[in-house]
Amino acid sequence: MDEKEFLAQRFEENRAHLRAVAYRMLGSLAEAEDAVQEAWFKLTRSDRSEVENLGGWLTTVVGRVCLDMLRTRSSRRESPLDTPHVPDPIVSSADGDPEFASVQADSVGLALLVVLETLPPAERLAFVLHDMFAVPFDEIGPIVGRTPAAARQLASRARRRVRGLAPEPEADRAKQREVVDAFFAAARDGDFEALVKLLDPDVVLRADVGAGKLGINQVLRGAEAVARQALMFQRFASTGILVLVNGSIGSVSAPEGKPVSVTGFTIVDGRIAEMDILADPDRLARLDFEFLDA
Known part of the structure; x- marks a missing residue:
């Protein structure tokens, strides 16, 4: 050599x-x-x-x-400083092998990256x-x-x-999954009160759809505002696939098998404290979603 x-x-x-x-x-x-x-x-x-x-x-x-x-x-x-920017998520299967999952658990969360x-x-x-x-x-x-x-x-x-x-997130992935499953079930059922109960009163939702779309990029604060938004897009709840986003339970919305958004959830004390949504098609196209076809 x-x-x-x-x-x-x-x-x-x-x-x-x-x-x-x-x-x-x-x-x-x-x-x-x-x-x-x-x-x-x-x-x-x-x-x-x-x-x-x-x-x-x-x-x-x-x-x-x-x-x-x-x-x-x-x-x-x-872009204006108050325009939401969601860092690139690291997306992987929620049912991956234990060794890979242990590596992912050490990933820095999206909330901290923000x-x-x-x-x-x-x-x-x-x-x-x-x-x-x-x-x-x-x-x-x-x-x-x-x-x-x-x-x-x-x-x-x-x-x-x-x-x-940066909130201190729930480390137990089973507890994370329980909250996220309940959130999607409430969204599919159109249950506003159930959604509000699953959200921290000061929950923050960031939606990043890409540069030049300031009317769509948004930051929402408060349980009722985020719950109303979830009901507006409840059709996407049925296409949500549970995944790991930076080592924590998240979701990929993939109607017709094509990913259109990635959501990272930060769970604190049994409620969703932050939701970070990346829906920028250019950036999504550069992420690895091959495991969805496995």
């Missing part, structure tokens, strides 16, 4: 970890792949003689690439690298151009915001 093949093998050993870092940083599967690929290019062009920990080195490289991408994204933002989207780029990087991947602050500081102490403050500010805005 020559040096290039050996390097490629070592990189592949780290690919899943690097993709996980990039996805949490960017909330986009396609951009995460781009960031990982850029890390490979940087690796092949770098002097590796002083790299003692390749995995750690690659993690900081991906972090720096993602930071640049986030800053570019922020400077080019054209909160991460609100953080300034440097805060997001400090929080993701330190709190999710245990990267020390003396390695994070140089990436954001700060001292380790300042990087610690960035992560602390991000942590407070995350704790204040």
Whole structure:
């Protein structure tokens, strides 16, 4: 095995970890792949003689690439800040094998990703690298151009915001499924009162149908408003397929077998606290739904 093949093998050993870092940083599967690929290019062009920990080195490289991408994204933002954006969901079978399910259970939830989207780029990087991947602050500081102490403050500010805005979801998947099943049953039956009881009083629904459709993209708040919306679209309840969305019970609406939306549910204390709906046809077309045909 020559040096290039050996390097490629070592990189592949780290690919899943690097993709996980990039996805949490960017909330986009396609951009995460781009960031990982850029890390490979940087690796092949770098002097590796002083790299003692390749995995750690690659993690900081991906972090720096993602930071640049986030800053570019922020400077080019054209849509209003209050326009809902649902990050790319990771969708898989709700009846997958236990080993795969255990991996999915470690996926970051959509509700948390939505909160991460609100953080300034440097805060997001400090929080993701330190709190999710245990990267020390003396390695994070140089990436954001700060001292380790300042990087610690960035992560602390991000942590407070995350704790204040991201609900702590129900971890028991059977309990999640029970609530989601009841929600769809109430929607199919047109039972408004049952829907309201299944929704947290302060429930938030985000619907992202794609750029340029501001009249359809929406954020609804409150149990009665979300219940009324569910009744308006109760015909989709009959086409809902239970799946895992970022490791938690969610659904894919697929009339005639073609996915038209993905919904992530965040269950807290036996009620639905958040619903994140992606119905952007361009982004849905890039997701993997092959398991639906199995």
